[in-house]
Amino acid sequence: MNEGKIRVLFGSTEMLGTGVNAQKRCVAVHHLDAPWRPSDLEQRDGRAIRKGNEVAKLFAGNKVDVVIYAVEKSLDAYKFGLLHNKQLFIRQLKNNNMGCRTIDEGSMDEKSGMNFSEYVAILSGNTELLEKARLEKKIASLESERQAFVRGKSSTRYKLEGIMQTVETNKGFIARISKDVEAFNARVQTAPDGTRINPVKLDGLTATDPVSVGKKLNEIADKARTHGLSEPIGSLYGFTLLVKSETTVKDGFDLVQNRFFVKGEGEILYNYNHGHMASDPKTAAANFLNALDTMPALLDKYKTDNEKLMKDVPTLKEVVESVWKKEDELKGLKGDMTEMERKIAASLKPIEQSVGIMAGVPKEEEKPFQIPDRLQAVKEVMGERFIIGRPAAGVPERKGIKI
Template sequence: MSRFQYTNRNLELLEPYEWKRSRTVLRGESGSNVADLPDRPSDLAQRDGRAIRKGNEIAKHFADNKVDVVIYAVEKSLDSYKFNLLFNKQLFIDQLKSNNLGKRTIDEGSMDEKSGMNFSEYVAILSGNTDLLDKAKVEKQIAGLESEKQAFNRSKYSAKYKLEDFTAELNKAQSRHDRMSLDWSNLQQRIQKNQDGTIVNAIQLTGLPATATIKQIGTNLNELTDKSRTGGDYEEIGSLYGFQLLVKTEMSEKDGVDIRVNRFFVQGEGNIKYTFNNGIMAKEPETASMNFLRALEKLPSYIAKEQENITDFQKDIPILQGVVDGIWTKECRLSELKTELAAIDRKIQLSITPQSNKQEDTQNEAKLPELTASMTKNISTKNTF
């Protein structure tokens, strides 16, 4: 027989259910006695509902807000099979609800005021052998540790691949930073300034004389915007402080119509291409002539951005390296549990084996009189002849 207590929930008046006929609701019970076992786990829980639900005034005033739930069962009887059946049903229901059909472990559980005893504890008690429950508890702990170990290994492999990616990205960022720094250093050495401190726009375009005015330069750039056809390649059109000026024709499609766009770049010794306004040339000639110079003026912001990326990678890489070099610290505990499980298995086998031998001895003793009678009959028959 199993007996446990439930704490009554928040007390409040019970009203008739919505969309259902009005009914009389009992104001409370002192407990619940279950003499037989239902076919569904929900029925077993439902029978306790009247006693443990809200509004049990008897429990509130006379039983310290607690109720007893008593379930009757007989050891080593079909009740054990019944509880095992209920356990398997509840396990299947939990699998469907949790979307985990691979679940095949018994919840070690415990007796408490919230849930009482679980089905696996009932089965163990009714079978007369609690070693099965001990085995289930150890198996669950082993399964939990093995799952934790798998998660640790997965995170370790993930960190390994991420470490490789971050290391590669760090090298790329460092390379871009160095090349941009070289371009900026060259620009600072070659740059020319007017008396008022403004930078001289020393742009030189192919086909224009060195004495070309800003208006002529801007007009020529607008002509290149309309007429250039590079076929997707970069084409050099001039220079500025030792940097190459390039144009590239890019094709795109919109609403079934081919669109041709010429974009302009400036490239230094680091083979990095810089743009202003995404490489689109302004229509106003003076603004157009300043396009490449403004692209070079953005170099410090590019360098600072790459330095920020390098700093972030340098922070993350040691953390990832620590995960990759990490060792799972619960391996000894897992080995101990496996040893304990093997000992429980041997104990269970030893408890089963003597009973089997005893049954065989009993059967042999039952057959002995028949064997003796048969031998006697044979001897008598032989003596007759």
């Protein structure tokens, strides 16, 4: 081909595809059939449309003729439709601009694609089938869009319900913490220097100085075993002080840790340093007072969380209350599809009737087979070594056409 000794070269996509360098004198590519993949078509064209084509560059304006042969009103139309769908999907995927999550390339089987009656319609020149295929694609696309809309709306509804439940729960915490803050501010005592007094009262301890209180708390931290229950150990400004034993596993052994809390009037447990008691007695004695000091910050946290959550509520409500705007269009397309199926069914009746007529042809009566005299004479001489065969009588059956 490159030397000009071979003027015309025939071959399949596999034979003349990737790896064949015969472009030097190539002026045209003729596609006698349509491949199943767009990449195959590109490979065919690439045998001529590529660097190194000297004839096209010097005499044809650097262009190559590409001729595609197809038969009108045949399955070629459906085959090229598949190529179009596949190429569209590939381009959308490469450009990252797909508008849907799924794509149907089209199938050629009885379950998901054209059925055999539709094959007959296409071969008979019924162009309404192509319109039916286009309607099916539009309907499938709209139904997929509607399904995505419904899924998104449902997901938004669940999200909105979850937000509103969280907001209501936070409102309950805000009310209970606010009550505890008011009670603490009303009861707290301050020293002349402005510091708050820490009158911790522990059960079984008469002393109230910080060192004695701290030592007693460390003793409770080491020896108390509540088995997962919160047990009262004293009070501070009317708030109950609790200790709770928690068991964890470390290096294969059970480890018991005691945590300390202050229970508010709203049944909320406040803690400081994650409920762990400091080893220093004075610091340990101030643990519960420090826990009560966390209430304002905790109150602000719940208020801030609610403000952030409520910012999204109007937008979410708008999505939940929205209506899909293409419902009428989908109903219209389904009506057109019903009418198109009726027309196609009507156009197939003459074909089915003709098949019925062929099936109703009576068989020719079988006549006794007469052996010619000459063959009869030979048979008498040869005996059983001579066998006479004859064709079967009757009308040959039509097995159909293989496509």
